[in-house]
Amino acid sequence: MLTGRLSALMFMQFFVWGAWTVTLGLVMQTVGIGALIGNAFSVGPIASIAGSFLLGMAAARYFSPKTLMVVLHLVGGAILFVLPSLITPERGATFVWLLFAYMMLYMPTVGLANTIALKSFGERVDRFPFVRAFGTLGWIAAGLIIGWAGLSASPQIFTVAAVVSVALGLYSLTLPSVEADAPRDESIIRQVLCTEAFGLMRQRSFLIFIVCATLISIPLAMYYAYASPYVGAAGISNVGGTLAIGQMSELAFMFSMPLLYRRFGVKPLLLVGMAAWALRYALFAIGDGGSGLWAIYVGVALHGICYDFFFVAGAIYVGTIATPKGVNAQAQGMLTLFTYGVGMLVGSQIGALLYAQMPEAATIADWQAMWWYPAIAAALIAILFQLTFRDDSRTETQP
Template sequence: MQGELENRNEPQAVFRWLWIVFFLNGMTPGFWMPALTNIFNARGLGDWVSVAFVVPPLCALISPLIGGALADQRVPANRLFAWASVLASGALLAAFSSLDAGWNPWWFVCLLGMYSLFSGPAWGLLTVISLTHLEHGERRFPLVRVGATLGWMAAGVMTSYVLGADTSPTAGYASAVARLLCGVCAFMLPHTPPLGTGRSWRSRLGLDAFSLMRNRDHLVFFVVTALFSIPLGAFYMYAPELLKELGDKRSTATMTIAQLTEIVAMLLVGSVMLKYRVKTVLLWALGLSAVRFGMSACAGATGSIAWHIGGIALHGMCYTFYFITAQVFMDRRVDPGLRGQAQGLLALVTGGLGPLVGAMVCGALRNHLVTDDGRGWMEFWGILSAMIAVCFIIFAIFYRGLGKEEPAGS
């Protein structure tokens, strides 16, 4: 047993198990999220799309901070992640079973909310585990994180070409299986004990993370990240719908193009973080994101699917350079006893507050601008592109950084 434990904590064993867990963790939403809009539309539940996409970010306002606080103060992060994943798989299975059985959609919404509560802290916990145990974390973290991208891609391809489930709850069943396997494999991750000592109710709820806002740059970073996450909510909600409008019958598989460019970006981002300032890297990501949404606006104006596919391809690059840099940035700028809560706060902003507002804003924009005959997509994506341009301007003006010697991974 002791030998097994030692072997498990050898650098290559740690890397291997982290990569597998990231792969399965990325595969889970890769099955159901890109297909959900078309699954609902096929069942005449199109009006429920925005409601369903509101639920995960709403739950992410609660669980990431509490999960981060537990990992910082009470429960080893690896065990917390493993058991939460097992419970999340059961909730996801129940959610899609209710949809398949034709129950009232509120059953699906509530069960998806339960899944989201269990899975909300997942990415933050995996980030803490990875950057705690990986040697040369800035370089190697993107290499394990790319496992999640490959998992998402594999799920998309399997949904369209193996399961034929672009409009079927079968995609949700596959997602539940992937999540269960993720939880089982997570028991092989290295022990990551709590390092914090907080005892107050504020600490136990993860609210100590908000003390980071006292730093001006941190405040600007979190505000811009929240604003940036609002238009990003439209990507998985409505990019597949536009693909279908433009004649693509395999929209779930087409969406995985974003993951191809994300893989390339993952291989590059470690070196980029060590060479360029945080501000430079994040501004690149914001600027390219504005262009990416502008390309989808061009697709809506011209009816050419090539513009939209080009924008989807650019999405992977934008996502990686912003959010992976952000995760490493937060891990390196906070006290070790606050890392879990800091990642939880980042998850709250990127997976909770921003997407919650985004689901409502993007849903309202889509219903107001896009007509039944497919017109209005140019205005829809154009407005979202302008929103990201505003984020670029705010960050460029108000974020200061530490000077020329501040590489993102330092």
């Protein structure tokens, strides 16, 4: 019963996000505000830093996770209902700012949902991967519904997200009541700044990992921002459903990560993940709406390797290094800060500069030329990682 309730929580949590973020770039290009795509996809990284580390950590000291989930999703749902009316050339800037306000509310709920699930399970944390998988299913379902309903290029993607956000806010009233985090001895400023976790970077291997993780997140941002208008330009009508193939691939690889990590260690997995990003972008650079259509589908399907082999394996590696020192939560937060925060923020802005160089009526050839930049960047980062990283986690974590 508990597993079912928490699975529903994860399903709706990621349905809300997946309903709009997958095809937002296509929507903005369709309505004539494509120049603001980079800014729109920059608000998420900024919110992942400010919202998760400030609002999430500070508020969690004074309010229960359940209460925060109710308030944040209800207020966020109200904002989502307003956003479709602002996706116009005249109100584009206002749209970006209100989207930023929404993401400041949404990003903390990702960690809160994890907290509720983990604390509810107690010692049975082995059930968490099964429950978290329903988050990926929610993302997939959102993409399929948006695609099948013909809304991939419509501002009404936010209306679909709004309905589920309000439903999740009301559903959160029924979630298990878990206690707020007990105040730690260190100040909240030290917690927010992850001071103990930053000390881990005195280890050369961990420092190289963080640097490469940040760098690979720069080309990663271009996929989230520009994959949907690219797929649309290739003549694929069901953009949401097509991009959902990537999440299906992610789900297939997710449960294999702990086994593969024990079998091969961290370096081969991280290297394969980086190489997969380079291959994906190279496939996008040769894919078109004709004989090269297969390259687009294969590139999207590589998402499971791209994401799981790097980000999931990377999270396991961070836990291996940080847990013996008692700073796992801070270290995971720091990884999020550098990847989804710094890396994707820089990537979104670089992507905006590249997009600005394309003609207003961009052809598939223009898109192909743009994808070579992240393909080459990802390949160079993979080579840098191969030459400099040494997995000495087993010796570094000895007591």
